[in-house]
Amino acid sequence: MALGIDGLVSGLDTTSLIDALISAEAGTQRILSTKVSTSQKLVTDLQTLNSSVAALAANATSWSTPDKLRSVTASSSASSVAVTADATATPGSLTFTVDRLATPQISVSAAMTSWSGGSTVTLVDAAGTTTEVAAGASLADLAANINAAGTGVTATLVASGVDSGTGDPKYRLQLNGATGADGAFSFYDGTAADVTGGTASDLLAAPGAATVSTAQDAAVTLWAGTSAAQEITSTSNAFADLLPGVDITVSAVESSPVTLSVARSTATATNAATNLVTGVNAILTSIRTKSAVTTTTGTDGSPAVSAGSFTGDGQVRALSAALSRAVMDPVDGESPSTIGITITRTGSIEFDATKFAAALAADPAKTQGMLADIAARIADVGDAASNKIDGTITTRITSKQSSITDLQSQIADWDDRLATRRSRLESVYASMETALSALQSQSSWLSAQLSTTTSGSST
Incomplete structure (x- = not known):
């Protein structure tokens, strides 16, 4: 437990003394904290790089065969x-x-207030196949049974006024077939045998019935x-x-x-080439920027040198080199420069759309084949780096995150260690003040005794 002991007897600023001692002993913890900050910055930059490489690999895969580049x-x-x-x-x-x-057959029956035919009706399709349907007890039953028969013909009851004699509502049965000549049908009052025997009544030829639309291809x-x-x-x-x-x-x-x-059309291939070069360049530029060593002037006027998060990183440097080779290595012995893809002295990739269009016009198959091979190589490099399971950058991120967790655990241990050390120092200084207080009291007593003795001698 912390004690308020500053200057009780000695007059010393013991809190400052303890803080200075703890600060000196916390040097290792500060080093660990710096490592955590540096590692976290590296992980963030690696995650950004990994996402960019994964997106590039996905795009490259979509253009990795000549068929995908034709349009x-x-x-x-x-x-x-x-x-x-x-x-x-x-x-x-x-x-x-x-x-x-193409049109479907649409036919309507004569208007009726109720079904007055037999107990069975028959539908005949364009191929002559017959399907018997139970008429049911009402027009609604008849329509429902036709729809349930699965012939492709649908039935709907349509209001058609009222009977002039009885005042009962009248309905027409509208039948719709499938579109095309094969959707033609006939509709009979009677069984399939009646239709075959010629004794069934053609309901679509009855007075008041009509075929509104003929089935045709x-x-x-x-x-x-x-x-x-x-x-x-x-x-x-x-x-x-x-x-x-x-x-x-x-x-x-x-x-x-x-x-x-x-x-x-050259649009797909040109778009693919443009996007591939742009994607690779963005990654190479980011790597170069984060690998650069910068020099600034410190507060005391002296130069201060700082490294980027990727400075000296062999794995990232290898990825950069692999991407450059994927783009610029020859394809079947020919340089990508023949289709307008070149590399500059600074390592940037350039795309000449005019030269690419000329190559595409002169030999579409060859140009598309070269670009597809380049895309496939980029996809392979990107997948090897960013694969979610065993990509080199992915596993590097996982390893760094594990290292950060371990460092944070060590920092937490140092918190406990320093807290214990502070408690001990406070106890030591408190004991010192107590001892000094006792000595001071003893000194005052002795002084009083000497003073008494001196006074007695004078008398």
């Missing part, structure tokens, strides 16, 4: 024809007309008006691979020829 643009001369094309599409053009849109005609004219159909309004890798979706009939155009 095309596709368009049509008609706004009603939407076009999509993947990287496998071949540049070229095609003309066609849009003759029909969409159709386009290639090279319309020529001897090579060819009709292509689709059960929907989408035509997959009208050209290899090119899909179209039509939304209106176009009797005038529509021109479909596919052209090679």
